[in-house]
Every structure is written in structure tokens, then in C-alpha cells.
Amino acid sequence: MSEAEAKNLCTGVRDQLALLLYGELSFDEEEIVETHLDTCAECRVALTRQRELHVAFDRLQVEPPPSLLRECRAALGSQWVGAPAMPAPREGWWDKLVHLITGQGPLGSGSAGHGFSGFLRPAGALTLIAVGFLGARLVPTFSTGSLSLGTMGLTEGSAAHVRNVETGADGRLHIMVDETSQKVISGGLEDQQIRAMLLAAARDSTDPGVRAETVELLTAQAASGDVREVLIGALRHDQNAGVRLKALQGLKQFAKDPLVRRTFAEVLLSDGNPGVRTQAIDLLTQGAGSNVDHDLVGAFQELMMKENNPYVREKCQSVLASWNASSEIY
């Protein structure tokens, strides 16, 4: 390789060093750069300098002050309450036809729409029936062939699961169906059956929305040991951060209870969600003022060692400072 070619190669490699550090070179580009670096001391120095430059960039990052974040959240909350509601999905042609004929606006719009009025409405309704009847008669082949619950002979509100399909000697299909029926149980929170179902749902429901709602409902009964146990279990083990936050709120009133307090300290160090950790700090320190909780100092210092979230770090640091405790473990 001539001197000019070698120089060109060095220039080309140095151009790529930043992208190399970002891990954004293609396999082939990286191969060329790495191979060259193995043999060129000057380019290795250039790589070291590029790394130092990246460190200098890192140090220029500004963290928004927690007070600004709080302000933004508060202002946003007040704005979206006043903002127009999320628009409903656009109506299809059928919806428009139905609304035109029936004179009803879209669901939830609260408007009467601009359809036929007065005596024309019965005529419109008849037209709809006629369209439906003719549609069913004339275009049966357009249907997807799927069976409705009614045609399957299954009661409404049942969930069907096909267990087995066989073709009989007569050529007819025999489908074995598991049928799970649903029912509605009504009652107050004090009702033992309702309460047992809520406790089970908070623990076992696969739907995080149901678990969150249930945990929130159970908060009113958190004075009971069994409910508190479920809330503690949800706070410790639920996969969904929203459910854990609800459980945390539910346990707020028992923040002085030793078991609840221990659980808060545990989630402070182990929960993956910074929102949960932040709330845990608030609950563990509420009403403490500058009184030092010696049992907690170690937990907060341990948190400082591993906490990556700047907001949580700042809160933690400020608690330790208020206790005149060091931010580090020596």
C-alpha cells in the first residue's frame, strides 16, 4: 500500500470512529475499521480521543429539575381536563345511513343529528328493515360463513371453545364444544361472596385492568388482614406497575404498620418502576420530618448505589440529607 493510500485509509477510518462507538456501522464497515485499528497506533489514539469527546458530551447533558417536571404534569392535568374529548372513530357509510334514517347522532354525541324528522322516521325505519331483509335474502354468499352464537344453539353470554371436530359416516361434521357460561353476581363490598371473588380477582385475574380495578376497590377494606395481605402480595409480585401503584396507594393508610413498612422498603430496592419507587420513598418518609429512621438509612443508601433514575436519586439524596446521613455506604 502506498503512503497516500495508507493516509486515505486512516482518514476514512477516523471519519467512522464516532459511528463505531455508537455501534452504528454495518458489519463490513466495522470489519474494515477494526482491522485497521489493529495495525495503526495513530488511529487507536484517535479512537481514544473520540471516546474522551463522547465523555465530554455526556457531561453536558442537563437534567430537567424535578420541580419543572411537577409543574408540567400539573399544567398538563389541568389542560387535558379542559381539552376536547378524544374524538370518536369516524363513522362508516352504514352508520351514516342508519343515523340519517333514524335521525340519531353518533353514540355519545348527544346530538339528534340531521336525519329525517317527524313522520318520516317510521318510513326510514321500515326502509332499514327492508334493506336488511333484502340483503340477507340476496347476498347470503357474501357472508364469511362463521356461525353466530344463536345458530350454534349456544346461549348468549357463553364463550365456546371447539374441543374436537369429526366427520360422521353421513358426511356431516360433529363438533365438540366446551361451553363456559357467564353470570353476573351483584352485591356490596361487605357481601362475603363478592369480597372472596374480589380477593381472587386481585390475585389471579389475567387482565391487569381487572386487577387494578379490584385492588382499588379493596382499598376500602384494607383494615382487614386478608385484604391487606392481598394488597401486599400485589405490591410485591404483580407484573403490572399500575396495579402495584394502586396497591401502594391502598396501603398508604397503614404506612406505620411494620409489615407494610417492610414491604415498602423492599419494593424501594427491588421494584423496576421508578414511579413505584418514588411513591415508596414518599410513604416511607411521610410525617417523618427530620426524625431519623435508622432502619431506613441503610436502605436509602443502598438505593443510592444502584438507582439510575435521576428523579428518584434526587429524592433519595434529599431524604438522606434531611437525616444528616451520607449518600454512600462506607
Next chain:
Amino acid sequence: MALNPGVELDESALIRAAQAGDQDAFARLVRAYDQNVLRLAMNLLRSPEDARDVYQEAFLRVYRNLHSFRFDCSFHTWLYRIVTNLCLDQLRKRKVRKEESSVVLTPEGPLDRMDAVQEDRVDGNPQRNLFSGELPTKINGVLEQLTPRERMVFELRHYQGLRLRNIGEALGTTEEAAKNCLFRATQKMRAALGDFV
């Protein structure tokens, strides 16, 4: 800012709930991302007022348009598309007004980005230490000289840790175009700062 699969699953449920009008779900979505949005806006715009405006406008746009989100890209990408557009608009206005300053006015008082840099390297080379003291000012000057797009791509890659593929999606361009943009930005910075490191 990458979320693990479990969180993504929860996120889909949250988005659907928010689309159905659940305000609590929307609040939780906001909480999941708002710190990063504010950090991005603050670092790019360097003014808490402008960062606050971008924050408000971005989440209000999300609120108004969430019904049209169809899961054909990640929510993160969709949100960043909104935020980066708002920040780019601000940066372009800035380019015209030339009002960049290294001093950020925070509710706690003025904060100079330069003060965030602590020069703790002692390598026995007085000339390099002298340069180190000037380096933050120089970096800031170079950042101001980047085009808004170069600045945005650099910010998203270096500070937000987004991959070029995601940056391309957020900016409505290709990964290759984002890579070229980052390449230009890093070239400009190397050319201007090469002697300082």
C-alpha cells in the same frame, strides 16, 4: 428508553384503555414517557419555558389524536415523531432568531450547561488541561452550528440512546438518511474539537 416485552404488553392495554376514554390510563402513559420527553426538549431547547411548551403541546396532541393511533409503529416512535417535530420547529425558529445561550433558566435559578461539566481529568499535560477547560464552551458552540436536523439526530442518538433505525422512524426518514445526518454532525464536531481532546 426501551421497554421490556412485559411493559410493552401493558402499554398496549394502557393505550387501548386510553383510546376508550380512560383518563387514568392516559395519565399512566404520560408518566411512562414524560421525563424523557422533557429531558429531550430541555436539552435541545435549553429553556424551561420552551421545554414546557413542547411538553404540553406534545401530550395534548397525543391526547387529541390517540384515537387514530393504529399500532402500526410503536407508541414510543409515534410520540417521538410528535415531540421531534415540535422541537425541530422551535430550533428552526431559533436559527432565525439566533438566541441560543448556554444558560438555562430553571425554576431554581439560572443554570449554565457549562457548569454541568466537571473537569476532573488530571493527566499532567498543562496544555491539554487548558484545552479541557475550554472544551465545554467549544462543544456548545459547535452544537449551535449544527443544522436542526443534525442537532436532533445527535441528541436522539447520543443522549436519548435511540438506534438510528428508530430515529429514522421518528423523523419520518430512512435509517440511512439518519446515519448520514449523524455522520455529518460527528464530522463537524470532530473537525471543530479535534485539537481539544
